[in-house]
Amino acid sequence: MNEYVKLLKEKGLKITPQRLEIIRYLDLNRTHPDADTIYTELKKSNPSLSRTTVYNTLDILNQQGLIRELTISRSEMRYDFETRPHHHFLCGKCGEIMDIYVKCPYLDTKELGGNHIEEIHGYFKGTCKNCC
Numbered sequence: 376m377n378e379y380v381k382l383l384k385e386k387g388l389k390i391t392p393q394r395l396e397i398i399r400y401l402d403l404n405r406t407h408p409d410a411d412t413i414y415t416e417l418k419k420s421n422p423s424l425s426r427t428t429v430y431n432t433l434d435i436l437n438q439q440g441l442i443r444e445l446t447i448s449r450s451e452m453r454y455d456f457e458t459r460p461h462h463h464f465l466c467g468k469c470g471e472i473m474d475i476y477v478k479c480p481y482l483d484t485k486e487l488g489g490n491h492i493e494e495i496h497g498y499f500k501g502t503c504k505n506c507c
């Protein structure tokens with residue numbers, strides 16, 4: 376748990392058991408879960424956990440750049456512990472979201488057509504190798 380305490384401290388965030396649990400869950404489950412899945416899973420071992428706490432915590436962690444919010448799935452926000460630049464593949468059949476590491480020619484671009492670039496994020500959609 377110490378590395379997660381360190382992450383929160385670095386951002387000047389209060390250390391709470393719920394925040395640590397949620398970060399840990401995202402680190403151990405690299406499936407880009409949605410908030411409801413995180414809530415349901417953590418509720419099993421933390422009966423007092425509330426849905427609001429989970430949503431608020433995810434918001435704070437995302438704002439502080441400790442996790443990443445993905446809107447690749449139309450219906451719900453997904454969350455990612457991996458904050459280094461990478462892209463995502465969504466399978467239209469099983470709904471799985473996978474990390475994609477491809478070199479983007481613009482990755483080191485800071486400016487494009489006069490616009491300032493802060494993030495480059497590719498969404499790939501199709502059928503995954505398990506569903507083909």
Ligand SMILES: [Zn+2]
Nearest residue numbers: 466469503506
């Ligand atoms: Zn699939």
Ligand SMILES: [Zn+2]
Nearest residue numbers: 455457473474
């Ligand atoms: Zn990812």
